[in-house]
Amino acid sequence: MxxxxxxxxxxxxxxxxxxxxxxxxxxxxxxxxxxxxxxxxxxPTYGLFHDxxxxxxxAPAVSGHWDGVDVHTDEGTVALERAYVRLxxxxxxxxxxxxxxxxxxxxxxxxxxxxxxxxxxxxxxxxxxxxxxxxxxxxxxxxxxxxxxARRVQLALGATLEARHGLDRPLLMDFRGEDEVPTFLYALPLDADRVFVEETTLISEHPPPSAELESRLRARLARMGWTGPLLVNERCRIPMDxxxxxxxxxxxxxxxxxxxxxxxxxxxxxxxxxxxxxxxxxxxxxxxxxxxxxxxxxxxxWPTSARRAHALQTWGARFVADLGRSDQAAFLSSFLALPRRHVDAYLGPQASVGSVAGTMLRAFAALPFHLQRSVTRRALTRPTPLVRPLLGLQEAT
Ligand SMILES: Cc1cc2nc3c(=O)[nH]c(=O)nc-3n(C[C@H](O)[C@H](O)[C@H](O)COP(=O)(O)OP(=O)(O)OC[C@H]3O[C@@H](n4cnc5c(N)ncnc54)[C@H](O)[C@@H]3O)c2cc1C
Known part of the structure; x- marks a missing residue:
């Protein structure tokens, strides 16, 4: 025994x-x-910011290092100048x-x-x-x-593509596309002739099935002219909310x-x-x-401040998840155009409630008017999940 x-x-x-x-x-x-x-x-093929x-x-497992990453949406390209690495x-x-x-x-x-x-x-x-x-x-x-x-998940299908991709730094997100339930491409160069590509949902209650992710990925790669053997090697389903x-x-x-x-x-x-x-x-x-x-x-x-910050971030993620494709793209563009310290604080681990609330306020101010109206409507219709962490009335989500 x-x-x-x-x-x-x-x-x-x-x-x-x-x-x-x-x-x-x-x-x-x-x-x-x-x-x-x-x-x-x-x-997983792990990527994260160098700092x-x-x-x-x-640190000794870092095998790729770039000065920054790019995000493409239909509204344009945002370059995030924060060093990114692959492990x-x-x-x-x-x-x-x-x-x-x-x-x-x-x-x-x-x-x-x-x-x-x-x-x-x-x-x-x-x-x-x-x-x-x-x-x-x-x-x-x-x-x-x-x-x-969780009700909403992040679903991703990752693969290694053998092709001359010409990518000189990672694509954190290529959000361009036409599907109403949007997915984006994450692409991490492995070397000049190989790239890790992943078709991913932002966060979604009804994500497309894995087979659909794969066909979207193949169609996208063909549009980009990245052709070559594709080995699907990662499937991920991350509970998000x-x-x-x-x-x-x-x-x-x-x-x-x-x-x-x-x-x-x-x-x-x-x-x-x-x-x-x-x-x-x-x-x-x-x-x-x-x-x-x-x-x-x-x-x-999970000190109190981090619990409250997490509740606010979960509220924000649910809001974004429930938007349609073009509104998600508009939201992303506004958010990523905020000053770097606000974006970093929000996306980093264990942010404080003050920094998350501050970033959310700034993001709200930068949104197009119709999205500000959606945020306001949602906050007024069900105020509790937003107000409680803001006022410190509830520690967990
Ligand atoms: C495909 C994928 C890609 C990701 N990419 C990134 C990324 O690039 N950057 C990032 O920051 N995060 C990423 N994540 C999110 C997250 O960082 C990973 O999920 C990470 O692996 C979580 O680490 P973990 O050790 O908590 O859990 P896991 O890595 O999931 O490890 C759990 C371990 O528990 C074992 N296990 C499961 N059940 C049992 C059991 N009953 N008894 C004993 N052992 C058990 C599993 O075999 C596994 O070894 C990714 C997630 C996935 C799924």
């Missing part, structure tokens, strides 16, 4: 889990990582695994019990792991963290901890930023009850 005892059991084998494992081992704790081990590294990775454990998913995973001494239990966790003074993790293979603390980092459908299901998870006795991290940005679907910057404070809270509460430790860990990643 397999029965392992450890200081900390970390569920999941994605970047969030491994970043926490690294932090915990640095603090001298024994760690068991519980989850399926994938030989080829992480699945978000500098000085973090994943090599294989070396990112190898980097993290290579620094870990953790026991690895290569199995899916099925549940976690809290028994008086310790957690017991159960796996699909019938193993049990006893631990003083547990972290759930099992991604978008967590094992032990409760979340309400579920609000924050229930802050229960098993603390969650990464996507499981609600760290996915409600407007962009990005998460890695938040995980890199917050693994330290999250595990520091675990360490500081080592001798306290599991319930108190869990609350301290949740608070480390």
């Amino acid at each position: 397999f029965n392992l005892e450890t200081d900390i059991a970390i569920l999941g084998t994605g970047p969030a889990a491994l970043l926490c494992a690294l932090e915990a081992e640095r603090r001298g704790r024994s760690v068991a990582v519980v989850g399926p081990v994938r030989p080829g590294g992480f699945v 978000q990775v500098v000085g973090t454990p994943l 090599d998913s294989t070396s990112a995973a190898a980097l993290l695994w290579g620094q870990l001494a953790a026991r690895v239990v290569d199995a899916f966790a099925t549940g976690v019990d809290l028994q008086t003074d310790r957690y017991v993790v159960h796996t699909r293979a019938g193993q049990t792991i006893q631990a003083h603390r547990v972290i759930d980092a099992t991604g978008h459908q967590p094992v032990a963290v409760e979340r309400v299901p 579920a609000g924050l998870p229930d802050f229960g006795v098993v603390p969650g991290f990464g996507a499981a901890g609600g760290l996915v940005h409600p407007a962009t679907g990005y998460q890695l910057a938040a995980a890199l930023n917050l693994a330290g404070p999250f595990v520091a809270a675990l360490d500081a509460t080592w001798d306290q009850s599991a319930e108190d430790a869990a609350q301290a860990m949740w608070t480390a990643i």
